[in-house]
Every structure is written in structure tokens, then in C-alpha cells.
Amino acid sequence: MKRIWCEWAWLGGARLEPGVLLELEGERIASVGAAVTAPAGALALPGYTLPGLANAHSHAFQRAFRGRAEGAGGDSFWSWRELMYEAAGRLDPDRYRALARATFGEMALAGVTAVGEFHYVHHDRGGRTYADPNEIGKAVVEAAAAAGIRITLIDTCYLRGAAGESLGEVQRRFADRDAEAWAQRVEELAGWEGLGAGARLGAAIHSVRAVDREAAATVAAFAAARELPLHAHVSEQPRENEECLAEYGLTPTALLAEAGALGERFTAVHATHLSDDDRRLLGEAGACCCLCPTTERALADGIGAAAALRAAGASLAVGSDSQAVIDLFEEARAIELDERLASGERGRHSAAELAAAATVDGHAAIGWPQAGAIAPGRLADLVNLGADGVRLAGAEGASALDAIVFAATAPDVANVVVGAELVVGDGAHTRFDVAAELGAAIAALGSAP
Amino acid sequence: MKRIWCEWAWLGGARLEPGVLLELEGERIASVGAAVTAPAGALALPGYTLPGLANAHSHAFQRAFRGRAEGAGGDSFWSWRELMYEAAGRLDPDRYRALARATFGEMALAGVTAVGEFHYVHHDRGGRTYADPNEIGKAVVEAAAAAGIRITLIDTCYLRGAAGESLGEVQRRFADRDAEAWAQRVEELAGWEGLGAGARLGAAIHSVRAVDREAAATVAAFAAARELPLHAHVSEQPRENEECLAEYGLTPTALLAEAGALGERFTAVHATHLSDDDRRLLGEAGACCCLCPTTERALADGIGAAAALRAAGASLAVGSDSQAVIDLFEEARAIELDERLASGERGRHSAAELAAAATVDGHAAIGWPQAGAIAPGRLADLVNLGADGVRLAGAEGASALDAIVFAATAPDVANVVVGAELVVGDGAHTRFDVAAELGAAIAALGSAP
Numbered sequence: 003m004k005r006i007w008c009e010w011a012w013l014g015g016a017r018l019e020p021g022v023l024l025e026l027e028g029e030r031i032a033s034v035g036a037a038v039t040a041p042a043g044a045l046a047l048p049g050y051t052l053p054g055l056a057n058a059h060s061h062a063f064q065r066a067f068r069g070r071a072e073g074a075g076g077d078s079f080w081s082w083r084e085l086m087y088e089a090a091g092r093l094d095p096d097r098y099r100a101l102a103r104a105t106f107g108e109m110a111l112a113g114v115t116a117v118g119e120f121h122y123v124h125h126d127r128g129g130r131t132y133a134d135p136n137e138i139g140k141a142v143v144e145a146a147a148a149a150g151i152r153i154t155l156i157d158t159c160y161l162r163g164a165a166g167e168s169l170g171e172v173q174r175r176f177a178d179r180d181a182e183a184w185a186q187r188v189e190e191l192a193g194w195e196g197l198g199a200g201a202r203l204g205a206a207i208h209s210v211r212a213v214d215r216e217a218a219a220t221v222a223a224f225a226a227a228r229e230l231p232l233h234a235h236v237s238e239q240p241r242e243n244e245e246c247l248a249e250y251g252l253t254p255t256a257l258l259a260e261a262g263a264l265g266e267r268f269t270a271v272h273a274t275h276l277s278d279d280d281r282r283l284l285g286e287a288g289a290c291c292c293l294c295p296t297t298e299r300a301l302a303d304g305i306g307a308a309a310a311l312r313a314a315g316a317s318l319a320v321g322s323d324s325q326a327v328i329d330l331f332e333e334a335r336a337i338e339l340d341e342r343l344a345s346g347e348r349g350r351h352s353a354a355e356l357a358a359a360a361t362v363d364g365h366a367a368i369g370w371p372q373a374g375a376i377a378p379g380r381l382a383d384l385v386n387l388g389a390d391g392v393r394l395a396g397a398e399g400a401s402a403l404d405a406i407v408f409a410a411t412a413p414d415v416a417n418v419v420v421g422a423e424l425v426v427g428d429g430a431h432t433r434f435d436v437a438a439e440l441g442a443a444i445a446a447l448g449s450a451p
Numbered sequence: 452m453k454r455i456w457c458e459w460a461w462l463g464g465a466r467l468e469p470g471v472l473l474e475l476e477g478e479r480i481a482s483v484g485a486a487v488t489a490p491a492g493a494l495a496l497p498g499y500t501l502p503g504l505a506n507a508h509s510h511a512f513q514r515a516f517r518g519r520a521e522g523a524g525g526d527s528f529w530s531w532r533e534l535m536y537e538a539a540g541r542l543d544p545d546r547y548r549a550l551a552r553a554t555f556g557e558m559a560l561a562g563v564t565a566v567g568e569f570h571y572v573h574h575d576r577g578g579r580t581y582a583d584p585n586e587i588g589k590a591v592v593e594a595a596a597a598a599g600i601r602i603t604l605i606d607t608c609y610l611r612g613a614a615g616e617s618l619g620e621v622q623r624r625f626a627d628r629d630a631e632a633w634a635q636r637v638e639e640l641a642g643w644e645g646l647g648a649g650a651r652l653g654a655a656i657h658s659v660r661a662v663d664r665e666a667a668a669t670v671a672a673f674a675a676a677r678e679l680p681l682h683a684h685v686s687e688q689p690r691e692n693e694e695c696l697a698e699y700g701l702t703p704t705a706l707l708a709e710a711g712a713l714g715e716r717f718t719a720v721h722a723t724h725l726s727d728d729d730r731r732l733l734g735e736a737g738a739c740c741c742l743c744p745t746t747e748r749a750l751a752d753g754i755g756a757a758a759a760l761r762a763a764g765a766s767l768a769v770g771s772d773s774q775a776v777i778d779l780f781e782e783a784r785a786i787e788l789d790e791r792l793a794s795g796e797r798g799r800h801s802a803a804e805l806a807a808a809a810t811v812d813g814h815a816a817i818g819w820p821q822a823g824a825i826a827p828g829r830l831a832d833l834v835n836l837g838a839d840g841v842r843l844a845g846a847e848g849a850s851a852l853d854a855i856v857f858a859a860t861a862p863d864v865a866n867v868v869v870g871a872e873l874v875v876g877d878g879a880h881t882r883f884d885v886a887a888e889l890g891a892a893i894a895a896l897g898s899a900p
Contacts, residue, residue: 069854
């Protein structure tokens, strides 16, 4: 593939450009020009083309219990977490690889070209280390390669159940002995030849619940020394704040700031229950906040003050997180829509700002600053939506961005290009039957490992 | 079509039944039996089959400005309303018929088999009466018939801009001279031969803003005498409550109760900003509350206390309302998901309760008690979802209802049966190209009428 012609392309800003011709060099866009019609030999993308979407916060294995954790009867985030642990307990490296490959395939179909996999199921049952201590992490990276999308394996430090609370049975699979052991394991992973063009490494402090102050500082220093993206779940639930205040007299954000975690490579995931001071800290650091609105709805987390975060100086990204649904258009518009519910006001985030969260800013947050925009020098990662479906019917070419952000859904994705390779064509994955593999991978989890 | 075989069918309750065979008599289900495989000659519906969905609150013409009213810059419900008036001003009967037919076609593709069209654009520009005073209403009914779905034309009384406020330019198209003139016009419509098997009549008080106390009583008496469903927009915005309290010293619900509107045939649309007393009134009356969550998100209305409404005795229905999206799965799950955001609790509404809102209770609310369930004597109106797509992959037959309600989207609809006729087959409308007609109908509105 040397040339791609887009009937309409979003190059940033409020409007789409007609007739955009991309000349490629290897995986990259060499030049962006104009052409009224598709030249011979070019891949022609009718409809609307955007930079590929960045899914900046994912737990791939949680796809296995979509539709299995919605029971009525007054449950909570915390009872949901028990169900999640049960699913995590049934995983082994091969099952994980198969499930992640199918889940990343579903992401590709939804237009995701890079995923930030917040990975914490490191070890075998009982916390036993595999012969290769990074066996599952490597399986996850291989799964993304097999599904044709880029990945940042955000290797997550997890050490305790909560302040003063020992690890539960399943949580032992998540935990390294201490932060130094975590760093040693990740150091090994960093030298793995499986990382490279399509896969990068990131680091994470699972949360201030699961990682104490000193350990958080160790992880932050490790990430800083290697210039890795550093992520953490931050203030997803009020109880996390209460426990952190009780333990340290600090909010989770303030604690992470003290630990040296905040900065331009830092991403606070959720950032739901923040104080004004928290937002100021994140904004002044130039950090990113990754909202996962469909999961925050599903887990009854609440509505974060996203406009205030942007006003404070933070950027925004989006993630499918629990995989309750995999649809970054829904995530992006939900930033604005849920804030409308909370505020009674409309128009806090423009379609262009929401699209930037799902593309350029999300890619930056997971360590792919070369992706996320249709511009010379950027990676040729693209998502193309048909203009001939019912949801976008009536949208007008140049001004279709509002309709795309506020009405498109994953099934409107027609074609996906990753590094000049067509990974999704005419709405189908070019490599494998994603639905069949999802069904098989999830069915396999029904039996004891 | 004499027999329909469903691989899995939802007959009510928490689980789906395998191998369900429906024997039909005309438009109705004569019997519901069991069959492991599809008998010869039966229409075979693989995957999951539910009763057809009832879209209990729709303004078809608002489909024309999907993606055109999302501008940033601190706007509100009230500025959105000005944009809506602009669109309404460009309509004429032929344009309306074409736009409604295409919009109802999109609804059919989303599994809607009956729509409650809350219709208030009655007259020509300047409020001039058409030669047939019900010309647009009849066009809307014909549009539903052309799109293959049932309709209840909920003819809406609209008399004033607000308390003490005269009608705006476009609002004059909505208004009859007074409630008696409204009743006279609807009386004529009731005798029209176009109503019948697929089309019924309902009545509506637009809102306590647009209809004063005495007029509301006239409309309520008219609806009661003819046993029509009676709908009203109720407490969508705090300002509506404030104005009603200022005018009457009563909440909108209390005012409607005084006017004799409440009862089992009454549906309060939105019911967002209610008091405990309001909920008690609605519950004791056995009324329905039609929530339109995607519109309530889009218009920054807020989150209604749906579980408290059910606890008080009201039933729930859902509507696509502004057509920001047309997806009743999204509406149904949003009742629970948005309440999770507001409450911090999960599991206030089970999947079965949410599915009932979108089917049996929604149909009852718009005057189709014969539809909305797969049972002997009911209309053979069905929606069938493929089990082979990525969103429902991994769901297990009998226990798939959670996945359907919480993860399915309109594009998962494979087949739709209305009165034993296949209206949607393999995801395509069997009568016309819906997207093309939507595009043409919306483009036509771009020029002056």
C-alpha cells in the first residue's frame, strides 16, 4: 500500500477535508495532498476517515464477563470486583492469549489501532511465578500483534489488597513480592525482542489502594528513568479517597504527586472523584486523564468533571476498560453527555475536542506520539466510517464531525488501516473471525483451568 | 407466513427459552410451542428473538438535525429548542411524509415495531390551517405504514409559548385556536379510514408550559371519553417546574392530576425532576413514565429517579425522542446505567425489567396492549438479533438477556417481523433503502420550502 485516498478526512479542527490523498513511506504518512478522485492504485476510502482510535485503558480479559455481571439486587463496584476476580482466577497463558487476541480483534473492528493494556494478571494461581515471569504479558503483546493493532503493555504494580490488608486468593496472581521485584521483572520484559514496531512498554501503579507510598515512588522513578508512560487508577470510587485520606492524610492525587508520579507522561485513569486541588495538580503537571465513561456508568462510579480537568491544563483520553461495550465513539461522546447530565449545561466539549481525546491525545497518553493524526511523519493508522449507513445518513461531508462523534457506533467502522496494512476491510477483520474466536475463548473459561 | 421458529426466545422473566415455535393466525400468535429445530416451511430465526420494541416517544422530524445541534459554547435545552424550531419551520406535508417514512425505516432497522409519535406540527407556516386540517398527521400515519411499523399518532395540544407568553413564529404551526378546536380537529381525525389495523390515535397535552389548566382538563376529558392513551411532557427541566409553581402553586404532575389527566392510560414523558409526591401521584394512578435517556443526556435534562417511580407503582417505557440516536437497547440500559451514575449503586433494574420497558410496558403505554409479548393472542411483532456478532459473542443462550440489554446495539438487529410480515431481513429493510431516503429527505430540508 503506497497511497490512500480519503473521500473526507479529519485533519484536526471542526471540519473534514474533501479529497485527501496520503502518500506513504513504509508505515508512515509521507505527505498529505489533495485529489478530487482516487488515483489508480490507491486504496480508496469512501465516507469519513479519522486517525485510528487509541483505546487508552483496557483490561482485555474482562471481555469474558460482558453480560455476566449485571444482576439486579443492590450490588456495587465492590461486589462486581469479586466477580471479576473469579474470571481472573480461571485464566492461564494460553487462555489469556486467545481471549486477548479475540478482544483486540473486536477493538480493531471498532476502529481501535492502538491499545493501552493495563496489565496486572502476571502470575499463576496462588501467585506462583511462571517459568518466564512475563509469560502472560508476552502472550498479551503477541495477541495484539495477531489482531493487527499496536499495544502498549502497561505493566502494573500491585502489592496489597488495601492498606493493612493482605492479598486475597486471586489478588496473589497480580502481585510481585515488592516494588523492586516488580521493577526487576519489568526490566527483563523491556529487553524482550517482542517489543518494537508494534508494541511498547508502559508502567502503572495499580492504585493507591494496591500500592503504598514508597512503592509508588519506586514505580514512578523506574518509569521516569526509562521515559515510560505511567498510569494509575485514580479516585474511581469515593471509598478509595476515604481510605487514602485515612492512611496518609492526602488524596490519591496528592499522594501520587508526592511520590513523583505526576508529569506529562502520567495518566490518571477515571479521575472521577477529584478535588479542585487534585485537578490543579494534574493540570499543572500536564498530565492526561483517561475517562472510561461506559465503565464508569456500569460500575456506578460517578461522573468526573472533565471540562474542569481540561480547564486546569490536563488532556483527556478514553478507554473501554471493562469491555462492557467496545465503542470509542460512545466513550468520547459520553464525556460530554454525562457531564451534561451532571451540570445541566450543553457544549462543554466540542466534537473536535472529543475526537482528539479518542485519537491524538489518547495515543500520546499510551506512548505513541507518532500516531493519532493524519499528518506528514505520523503513522498511517486510520479508521474509516461508511457514509452510507442509517446512523450517519444526512450528515454533510465537511461538517460531519458532530454526527460522527455524537451518533456513530462501532458497527459503522468500514475499514481500518494500521501501519499501511488493511486490518479491517468492509467491516470484517482481514485475518480471522473475531466473533467465533470470542465465543470459543469465553466458552473455554467456563471449565476449570 | 404461518409459523416462526426461534432458536432462543424471550417469553418474559430472566431467561430465554430454546427452540420456540410460534403458530400464527393472521397477524396474531395462535400458540407458542417447542421445537428443537425449525420445521419445514417455518421462518427460522437463529439467535435471540424478543417481542418487537415499542418506541413510546418520538418526534420523527427531529431526525433531520442529528449531528447539527451539538455545537460547543455553553448552550442549553432552550437554545437547542430554537434550532429545533428552525427545522420545524422548513417542513411541509410532503417533506414531512418523506422524512418520517425514512426515520420510521431507521426505527424498523433498530427493531422498533410500534412507535408513539408525539405529533405537534399540525399547521402550515404562520399557523394557517391546511385544506385538510389533519394533513400532516395523516402523512405521518401513512409514513409509518410505508415503513412497515405500527403507529399511535399522539395528537398533541399546544396552545401557548409559556404562561403569559404568546406564540412564536414557528410555534404557531403547533397551535390550535383553543382546546375545543384541538378536540374538533382530533375528532375528525378519529373518523379517518387510514386508522385501523396498523395505526391508532392517542392524545397529548404538550406540557403544562404550552397548555393551561383548563385546556389540559379539556384534553384529558376528551382522551378519557374515547379511552385514548394520554401523554404529556412532564418536568423535563427545572424551569418547567418553577414556572408551573409560579403560575399555579402546583408541580406539573399535581396540576395534571387536578386536570384529571392521571390514570392507567396516562404516560408522563421524561418525569425527570419530580418530587416524592409527584411520584406517589403517578404510581397510585398506575401511570407509565416514558424515559428517553439518550435525549435526556443530549439535552442536559438530568437523571430521573426511575427505580423510585417503579417502587411507587408506575411502569416504565422508553423513547428515542429527539432521534439523537435510534437504539432502544441503549435507551433501556441507560435507565439503569444513568441511575447508577446518580446513585452509586448497581442493580436497581434487572435486564428483564428493562426489556419489559422496551416491549410490553411500552406497547401498553401507546395503546397496543395486544403487542409486546410472545404469547398466544398477541400480535406477531418480533425483533430478532444475531448471536454471531462480536457484541453478543460469548453470551450463553438461556442467560443471554443481560448481554442483550447491556451490550446489544441497533445494528445487531437481524430480522424484524410486524404482524407476521418480514419488515427487516438480514439487517436490511425489505421495502426500501432507508439510508438513501434519510439522506434525500434531510437534504431536501436544506432549501426553503
